[in-house]
Amino acid sequence: MSRPLRATARTRIRIVYGEEFAIGPGKADLLEAIAESGSISAGARQLDMSYRRAWLLVDEMNRCFLKPVVGTATGGKGGGGAQITAFGLAALQEFRALEQQVRKVVDKRLPLFNRMLGSVKKPAARQR
Numbered sequence: 001m002s003r004p005l006r007a008t009a010r011t012r013i014r015i016v017y018g019e020e021f022a023i024g025p026g027k028a029d030l031l032e033a034i035a036e037s038g039s040i041s042a043g044a045r046q047l048d049m050s051y052r053r054a055w056l057l058v059d060e061m062n063r064c065f066l067k068p069v070v071g072t073a074t075g076g077k078g079g080g081g082a083q084i085t086a087f088g089l090a091a092l093q094e095f096r097a098l099e100q101q102v103r104k105v106v107d108k109r110l111p112l113f114n115r116m117l118g119s120v121k122k123p124a125a126r127q128r
Contacts, residue, residue: 007113011099012025013025013098013102018064022060023092025099027061028095028099030058031084033046034082039082040054043082065091067085068085068087069092
């Protein structure tokens with residue numbers, strides 16, 4: 001006997017500012033990777049992302065927020081690097097808290113959908 005299907009929910013929160021995405025799950029992951037590695041390029045590699053893509057995402061975040069979320073130092077003899085700013089860390093923590101709150105609400109309400117959903121029916125054959 002097969003087990004009945006259960007509904008699951010996939011939530012992805014994105015904060016939109018004007019025409020741009022200020023932050024979302026991918027950008028939050030990038031901020032965490034930069035914080036861990038101390039570099040945009042290393043953070044990008046960690047996420048299997050091109051440096052250019054990572055730089056564009058960082059630039060978009062820095063333009064959207066009141067203060068930079070990532071600070072950079074130019075390369076050279078002492079080397080470059082990047083770090084998440086205190087403001088960026090606060091924005092990241094607030095975003096992750098929002099994700100967690102939304103997940104709790106969805107998890108609380110999902111059983112209602114499981115009671116409302118029926119069997120999966122095959123689509124009717126198309127008549128010609």
